[in-house]
């Protein structure tokens with residue numbers, strides 16, 4: 001016979017409920033905003049990634065089902081490996097469709113800003129949104145949102161992704177069942193890409209309860225993983241080979257590495273936007289490695305793009321704020337430098353030197 005304590009534990013286990021991370025007041029505020037709006041524009045950050053597009057299209061699906069007129073506007077190009085998502089072809093690219101974007105923004109009574117925390121992160125589109133008179137809300141998981149620009153902010157930096165936050169919001173609103181199959185696919189893709197397919201930032205057990213809910217909607221996560229991960233050209237694979245064989249500078253005593261890739265080298269591999277995606281993670285496969293830095297010369301503007309990745313407690317965001325005019329998350333951050341590649345490499349070596357105590361430990 002089981003004792004009372006065992007029965008209790010069993011009873012608790014049978015209750016599949018997410019810990020509530022969104023307060024009743026916040027739920028009520030969002031509900032009120034969603035009920036009263038009619039024309040909604042959803043925007044996400046520049047150079048959108050899987051989480052930006054996934055959370056935007058996930059929320060778009062939901063609001064459409066609630067009978068709203070919804071559009072998604074992104075600042076610029078988003079990668080080909082996300083184009084399989086339902087209605088990805090309806091996404092409006094601000095850079096190329098400015099007059100359409102402005103007319104939708106002018107008509108909107110609600111603008112939902114997803115997966116960024118500051119209007120400056122979305123360049124000219126941010127300026128356009130700043131001028132609109134309608135309500136603006138932010139749903140995001142980046143640190144320190146700019147509070148002055150929004151009527152309502154739902155910010156949860158501790159969460160894996162904005163897609164997770166969108167799911168939690170709908171769950172807290174009691175609207176989980178309204179989620180469509182396509183929305184489930186979108187939100188899964190966002191959570192998967194922001195956690196490196198659940199290899200970092202993903203120890204919250206709730207995350208897997210959410211995935212389980214999405215799987216119940218019928219999504220094929222293996223297929224989604226393949227659509228995202230196995231979508232590259234032979235050139236991209238050869239570029240990876242080149243970077244790792246020819247370009248990687250390893251500092252064994254610092255448990256760190258850096259590689260710098262110039263425009264001419266990218267051209268040699270018929271570079272397309274997105275081809276460098278994720279390569280910065282690879283040096284972290286070296287035993288004991290703590291930090292990986294990638295410097296890439298932009299193919300359009302005269303600047304160097306910096307990406308950094310770390311493990312455990314090494315703060316990439318602080319490193320990037322200090323040396324690369326940037327910021328981000330603790331284990332993944334970036335920035336830009338307006339200088340030559342040689343100067344950028346010098347700055348990076350100084351940054352490594354400055355952080356050598358933490359890196360050596």
Ligand SMILES: [Mn+2]
Pocket residue numbers: 051052115141160161162194
């Ligand atoms: Mn994100």
